[in-house]
Amino acid sequence: VDRDSLYRESFPIKGDDFERGGEVATRVKGLLQQLGLPRDVIRRLSIANFEAEMNVVMYAREATLEVLVFPDLIRVQVVDRGPGIADIDWAMQEGHSTATEAMRARGFGAGLGLPNIQRNTDEFEVKSDVGVGTTLRYAVHTTSRPKEG
Amino acid sequence: VLTCEILSGDDLLDLDIACCFAADLMSDVLASAPNGALLVTGLASSQMVHTAEVADLAAIVLVAGKRPEVEALAFARQRKLPLLLTGLSMFEVCSLLSQHGLRGAVRKE
Numbered sequence: 001v002d003r004d005s006l007y008r009e010s011f012p013i014k015g016d017d018f019e020r021g022g023e024v025a026t027r028v029k030g031l032l033q034q035l036g037l038p039r040d041v042i043r044r045l046s047i048a049n050f051e052a053e054m055n056v057v058m059y060a061r062e063a064t065l066e067v068l069v070f071p072d073l074i075r076v077q078v079v080d081r082g083p084g085i086a087d088i089d090w091a092m093q094e095g096h097s098t099a100t101e102a103m104r105a106r107g108f109g110a111g112l113g114l115p116n117i118q119r120n121t122d123e124f125e126v127k128s129d130v131g132v133g134t135t136l137r138y139a140v141h142t143t144s145r146p147k148e149g
Numbered sequence: 150v151l152t153c154e155i156l157s158g159d160d161l162l163d164l165d166i167a168c169c170f171a172a173d174l175m176s177d178v179l180a181s182a183p184n185g186a187l188l189v190t191g192l193a194s195s196q197m198v199h200t201a202e203v204a205d206l207a208a209i210v211l212v213a214g215k216r217p218e219v220e221a222l223a224f225a226r227q228r229k230l231p232l233l234l235t236g237l238s239m240f241e242v243c244s245l246l247s248q249h250g251l252r253g254a255v256r257k258e
Binding site for chain 1: 174
């Protein structure tokens with residue numbers, strides 16, 4: 001799976017930094033635009049990145065979002081240090097959330113983040129160690145046809 | 150139609166907007182709003198403008214007299230994203246836009 005990427009760049013995300021939540025997704029969007037990718041690919045990746053970034057802001061202490069560019073796909077890994085997810089199947093169901101009122105006041109925390117990431121990506125994987133952190137890996141194929149939804 | 154105050158993008162308002170999506174929940178917007186849509190929202194935080202940016206939305210109308218957070222306004226201006234304010238409620242805004250022919254976003258499943 002870990003072939004050599006053409007390009008890779010890492011972006012730090014700080015937990016609890018609500019004022020800046022979304023900046024990494026926006027910066028990565030700029031990078032994807034420079035790569036000249038199709039608009040639909042950029043949009044799907046940006047939506048997934050934004051949801052992943054907000055998950056870190058809401059729940060984790062810190063994380064690194066890494067973008068790896070391959071000839072036929074863009075892979076993203078979000079590795080956080082945080083509480084982890086005890087029951088991933090539960091968290092993957094729409095509407096399931098442990099968010100607080102403060103998180104919901106920011107327009108997130110409705111239990112749609114992980115499903116939104118999965119819906120917008122062609123490959124998706126969550127691994128989590130309770131008390132250690134969560135790793136998200138997802139990818140969008142740059143040669144694929146636009147995905148519905 | 151809405152008597153809005155224009156906070157950002159007053160030179161960019163000659164827009165053709167295909168449809169409208171109204172929500173305070175940004176995950177709903179990210180899940181369902183098509184690109185080029187107008188976002189009607191009561192959320193004044195920076196996540197509102199980042200949502201519009203990543204989802205390629207055309208413009209934002211902030212309802213119920215809310216003022217955007219400082220970071221949100223700075224981001225909208227930097228990204229040339231039209232941001233309009235109105236004292237009308239979300240329901241009134243949607244109703245007026247609908248009367249003037251704007252359609253809702255069709256949810257794809």
